[in-house]
Amino acid sequence: MNGWTKALGVKCNHCHTLGAWEKEDEPAKQIARDMVALTSRINGESLKEIKNLKSERPSISCYTCHRGAVKPETAPAPPAQPQ
């Protein structure tokens, strides 16, 4: 779960009410479970269907998409303005 806070750039309270860890009051908590399922589907099924990849066991993680942010980017950042 420490890995998740780093991968998403959040603190524990993004998915929990501090001290009441077992509560299900933060939507992000269930989303995290669904994201675990998504990630294992990609690793366990989708990537295996692609032939001729370099790695013997190609895989992704939360960080592959999130890169320290709650909302993954879908396009590269615009180029920096010339000085």
Ligand code: HEC
């Ligand atoms: C991205 C969402 C997310 C973040 C961030 C997160 N957790 Fe969790 N946490 C979960 C989920 C989902 C579960 C339930 C796992 C399960 O269903 O087995 C959980 C379960 C727990 C539990 C056990 C209680 C329970 O509901 O099963 C504790 C204690 C806990 N987390 C502590 C922490 C601490 C401490 C941090 C910060 C370092 C943290 N969590 C950060 C999603 C998160």
Ligand code: HEC
């Ligand atoms: C294939 C890319 C991908 C992977 C891998 C992935 N995510 Fe996500 N995640 C997304 C996208 C896209 C969203 C939706 C962002 C938005 O709201 O537009 C999202 C949203 C979330 C949210 C909701 C954030 C919020 O708004 O509160 C949580 C929590 C989350 N992801 C946790 C995880 C965790 C934990 C993992 C690893 C187990 C993971 N994600 C792996 C793409 C990914």
